[in-house]
Amino acid sequence: MLLSHSGVHVGHANARATACPSSALPLPLGHRPRSSNAPVSIPRLATYSLRQSPAGISPAGASTSFARPVSGRGPVHARAVPSLREYSPPVEDLAGMSRVLLWFKHDLRVDDHPGLTACASAGVTNLTCLYVIDHDMLAPLLYTPGGPELLLASLQSLQRDLQARGCELLLQTGSVDEVVPAVARSVGAEAIVMEREVIHGWGEAADRATQELVQQDGVKAVIWSSTVWNPRAFDINFKGWKAKRGDAIGPLKTPNALPAAPSSLPTSDSLPSPEELRFMLDYAGSGSLSDDDMHEVAEKVHAWTDNKVESKVVKLVAAAISAGDVTPTQALQAYLNNSPTPSQSPAQQQLAAELATAVSQLEIVSSRGASFPALFGPMVSLGTLSRRMVLNETVKSQYRQGQALTIRAAMKATESSDFHRQLATLGSEAQRATQPEDLPAYSVRQWMWRGHSMEYVICEPQERRPDAPTIMLVHGFGAFGEQWRDNTAQLASQGFRVFAPTLAGFGRSEKGAIGYSQDSWRDYLRDFTLQIVKEPVVLAGNSIGGFIGSSMLADYPSLGRGLVLLNSAGPVNASFDMDDYNKAVLAKKPPPEFVVQLVSRGLFVSLALGVERTLKWLYPTAPHRADEWLAAEISRAAADPGSLEVFQSAFYLPPPRALNYLVQKFWSGPTLVLQGILDPLNDARGRAGDMKTILSSGVTVVLLEAGHCPMDEQPTMVNENLIKFIEEQVMKSSSPALLVNKASASVAVTASVAVTA
Numbered sequence: 001m002l003l004s005h006s007g008v009h010v011g012h013a014n015a016r017a018t019a020c021p022s023s024a025l026p027l028p029l030g031h032r033p034r035s036s037n038a039p040v041s042i043p044r045l046a047t048y049s050l051r052q053s054p055a056g057i058s059p060a061g062a063s064t065s066f067a068r069p070v071s072g073r074g075p076v077h078a079r080a081v082p083s084l085r086e087y088s089p090p091v092e093d094l095a096g097m098s099r100v101l102l103w104f105k106h107d108l109r110v111d112d113h114p115g116l117t118a119c120a121s122a123g124v125t126n127l128t129c130l131y132v133i134d135h136d137m138l139a140p141l142l143y144t145p146g147g148p149e150l151l152l153a154s155l156q157s158l159q160r161d162l163q164a165r166g167c168e169l170l171l172q173t174g175s176v177d178e179v180v181p182a183v184a185r186s187v188g189a190e191a192i193v194m195e196r197e198v199i200h201g202w203g204e205a206a207d208r209a210t211q212e213l214v215q216q217d218g219v220k221a222v223i224w225s226s227t228v229w230n231p232r233a234f235d236i237n238f239k240g241w242k243a244k245r246g247d248a249i250g251p252l253k254t255p256n257a258l259p260a261a262p263s264s265l266p267t268s269d270s271l272p273s274p275e276e277l278r279f280m281l282d283y284a285g286s287g288s289l290s291d292d293d294m295h296e297v298a299e300k301v302h303a304w305t306d307n308k309v310e311s312k313v314v315k316l317v318a319a320a321i322s323a324g325d326v327t328p329t330q331a332l333q334a335y336l337n338n339s340p341t342p343s344q345s346p347a348q349q350q351l352a353a354e355l356a357t358a359v360s361q362l363e364i365v366s367s368r369g370a371s372f373p374a375l376f377g378p379m380v381s382l383g384t385l386s387r388r389m390v391l392n393e394t395v396k397s398q399y400r401q402g403q404a405l406t407i408r409a410a411m412k413a414t415e416s417s418d419f420h421r422q423l424a425t426l427g428s429e430a431q432r433a434t435q436p437e438d439l440p441a442y443s444v445r446q447w448m449w450r451g452h453s454m455e456y457v458i459c460e461p462q463e464r465r466p467d468a469p470t471i472m473l474v475h476g477f478g479a480f481g482e483q484w485r486d487n488t489a490q491l492a493s494q495g496f497r498v499f500a501p502t503l504a505g506f507g508r509s510e511k512g513a514i515g516y517s518q519d520s521w522r523d524y525l526r527d528f529t530l531q532i533v534k535e536p537v538v539l540a541g542n543s544i545g546g547f548i549g550s551s552m553l554a555d556y557p558s559l560g561r562g563l564v565l566l567n568s569a570g571p572v573n574a575s576f577d578m579d580d581y582n583k584a585v586l587a588k589k590p591p592p593e594f595v596v597q598l599v600s601r602g603l604f605v606s607l608a609l610g611v612e613r614t615l616k617w618l619y620p621t622a623p624h625r626a627d628e629w630l631a632a633e634i635s636r637a638a639a640d641p642g643s644l645e646v647f648q649s650a651f652y653l654p655p656p657r658a659l660n661y662l663v664q665k666f667w668s669g670p671t672l673v674l675q676g677i678l679d680p681l682n683d684a685r686g687r688a689g690d691m692k693t694i695l696s697s698g699v700t701v702v703l704l705e706a707g708h709c710p711m712d713e714q715p716t717m718v719n720e721n722l723i724k725f726i727e728e729q730v731m732k733s734s735s736p737a738l739l740v741n742k743a744s745a746s747v748a749v750t751a752s753v754a755v756t757a
Helices: 114-122 135-143 147-164 176-186 200-216 238-244 274-288 292-306 309-322 328-337 346-362 371-375 377-382 387-396 404-430 488-492 518-533 544-555 578-587 593-609 611-618 628-638 643-652 659-667 684-695 715-730
Strands: 015-018 099-104 126-133 169-173 191-195 220-225 442-449 452-459 470-474 498-501 537-542 560-566 671-676 699-704
Touching: 099 114, 099 176, 114 191, 114 220, 126 135, 126 147, 126 176, 135 147, 135 200, 135 274, 135 292, 135 518, 147 169, 147 274, 147 309, 147 377, 169 176, 176 200, 191 200, 200 220, 200 442, 238 404, 274 292, 292 518, 309 328, 309 346, 309 371, 328 346, 328 371, 328 377, 328 387, 328 404, 346 371, 371 377, 371 404, 377 404, 387 404, 404 452, 442 488, 442 518, 452 488, 452 518, 470 518, 470 544, 488 498, 488 715, 498 518, 518 537, 518 544, 537 544, 537 715, 544 560, 544 659, 560 659, 560 715, 593 643, 611 628, 659 684, 671 684, 671 715, 684 699, 699 715
Parallel strands: 099 126, 099 191, 126 169, 191 220, 470 498, 470 537, 537 560, 560 671, 671 699
Antiparallel strands: 015 442, 442 452, 452 498
């Protein structure tokens, strides 16, 4: 879908389910947005005031939460939307208990830790603090710059802080499914305290690890969460949320003392070295992939990630924390200062200088604010720093020369992260009443990419067909995964696994400062395939989704089994020459920043106000399909923090490689062109003819009486043609046909999204 806005979508807790044919999720969680034309909110540097949390548990209205445990049922966090009642947590849930297990996952700190604060306030006698080194669960750290090193440093820092307060960190290596119940029983835990999970994989793992303890052993599950702004004021529209949220909530005071570990505490495992951890994570990750070719791609991605500028700096930060030269908070302060200060120790000054250099490299005109998520996003994701701690330190910082850049980046990232975290949980419950009754069956889940919360649709078949490939559906510019609403369940009913990711910067996926480009969106699809799908896909893409999908399969052909282009973006040029293209890339100069700001803001507001009219124009044979829900969700997403920057990215993109060149030169696998010939954006019939003529063999072209988004306008026709293509051309192939030119696949340059299909 080619709209000049920034997105659409719906959010929920760990998984919003409208039960797939074989879904085990018991309840449909609502999500549909109100009908509204959301005004555009332009992110700017704001002044934040803090409401300090008390030493104990936060008062009613604060955002630290504990789920009131219910004996005899599983952990309420796994697939449930949190109740606002949970945000006024009674300390009595732990009062009088002598033995409590606190399971650390993404909360590796003692500062601003609601679980530790509750245990200290409730008078717990024995506290077991557990961290499980589960290689399968931690394998995605290899996609995070400096991730393994930072994890080890965070655990060392946590161990020191716990010991200083009279407690111990128990390290155990193994599966969380086995370790957590075993440790809980060995110490006689009466309750297990843990953070609510938003990411689906971790939510499921926590459910599996604790369900038997709760249901059979009578252990209470006490679930906590924390937000920066009061969740009672949540609104799915960012502008409404800002107007109602009030002051930010300050971090909880750190307990001076903690309950001691029990005498029955098992022997703690030793921390591995960074090299050992990387080896084990790679081994675990490769075991989850379907073939060696995918593992080869994963290893190349890991190596590329490890060589990034931010990886070097994150490792330096990790080394300084590991050695005890700085605390995580001091590292953050060094970043915010953006230069060494006389009051710092030599080690801190050296780190501050390295951080300042990295900031200057990362803060470029096309990605303002990118330095914080790149350098400190991993620390926030691990919970070494809480979001409230980040905002607190940022507000306390005094503006000095050169400091505004880092302060703005930290504030922007914290605000966006907190909003999307609430959108993924409370946003689901808030919209249950407006969920369409005829919503097709699928589940919507969260995953983490480069420290940001991302959303995707999944639908599993009741019984998978033998050798049936997984289908990945990719939306266009301004759209989101659920635009494939009448394709996912129907395709799954024919025996296919179906995924529809919402690209970074669109829908209810977070719109962080990551430098949006064809490269980043291609990498998003690549990492989604490696981390979530874990097997080669038949990739079907609409508009820019077709072009980005083609780029992904051209540059990583072993990740695909087939390609389907639905009114794809990208130039079709029989005379395309790579040498000329490289010269054009080097010669292109973006317009001045003030011109980008002036033009983009005017266009953005104008386009955002005309969403419904534009949609009906793009759906000429079935304008009723461009319904209120679709328009409202696009309008909602256009107001999200960072949406304007996504729109502005089009001004900085390099020229595109030719679509036919990507398909013919590098992909060379089964390809289907499904072209809506009534597309008002271009000569769709002529483009389809050109593709057929240029590519000649290996490409099937089917013309449809539809507009720019045929999969949503005429879903039945698209589903029938897609299934026929897979059965006749993909499943009959002896192997994933893309390996022919794998060695020549290049990831150096990708194509532009600033095209008109």
